[in-house]
Amino acid sequence: MPNMPEVDLRILRELIRDGRQSNAQLAEAVGLSASQCWQRVKKLENSGVIQGYGARIDxxxxxxxxxxxxxxxxxxxxxxxxxxxxxxxxxxxxxxxxxxxxxxxxxxxxxxxxxxxxxxxxxxxxxxxxxxxxxxxxxxxxxxxxxxxxxxxx
Incomplete structure (x- = not known):
């Protein structure tokens, strides 16, 4: 993945695994402070890399x-x-x-x-x-x- 920092890839993998986890849980899982994590997630959302969140339905x-x-x-x-x-x-x-x-x-x-x-x-x-x-x-x-x-x- 060109020019994507490894920490952003870790964030994406975590959100795919559990998109409902809190920002604090996500930050801990990827090794960032809560504010750094929140900023990176917002940047990924604003750039269109994260296109949305949803529920899996049976x-x-x-x-x-x-x-x-x-x-x-x-x-x-x-x-x-x-x-x-x-x-x-x-x-x-x-x-x-x-x-x-x-x-x-x-x-x-x-x-x-x-x-x-x-x-x-x-x-x-x-x-x-x-x-x-x-x-x-x-x-x-x-x-x-x-x-x-x-x-x-x-």
Whole structure:
């Protein structure tokens, strides 16, 4: 990571591990005074390195236990813009992730649904109403072995 002080990397790793810890706990964990730590965290936030904080949700507890990974190919000859389709997909609450991709497919989408009936409803009520999708390929995730939001390279 070019020009990033090691102490800032330690702060980021700690916040990834536990974003709810107090500034005093964080400062102790990374070996800084509380005021130095607070200043560095604010600098990381203001520069956009830290983009926000959030909670991890158990989707099964909310009635959406299934994760579906979808690859989409768009009609090129119709002039559909990938970014516009991505923006439409990003507005749906059950969509966790939307990525423009290279290769055979143009877009990767990760959604949470309530089983096959929930996925059918997502397809019928959301995905199939978006113009320009030529092909889709779906896979149900059977088990997650790692599900991180961010990382700091070592």
């Amino acid at each position: 989707h099964e507890a909310l009635g959406a236990p299934e994760t579906v990974l979808i690859e989409l190919a768009l009609d090129r000859n119709e002039g559909f813009e990938v970014a516009a389709v991505c923006s439409q997909l990003a507005r749906f609450p059950e969509v966790l992730e939307v990525r423009m991709t290279s290769g055979e497919f143009d877009i990767f989408v990760k959604v949470v649904v309530s089983g096959t009936r929930g996925y059918e409803a997502f397809l019928r009520e959301r995905l199939y109403k978006i113009s320009g999708i030529r092909q889709s390929r779906s896979s149900f995730s059977l088990r997650s072995y790692k599900n991180e939001v961010s990382t700091v390279p070592f």
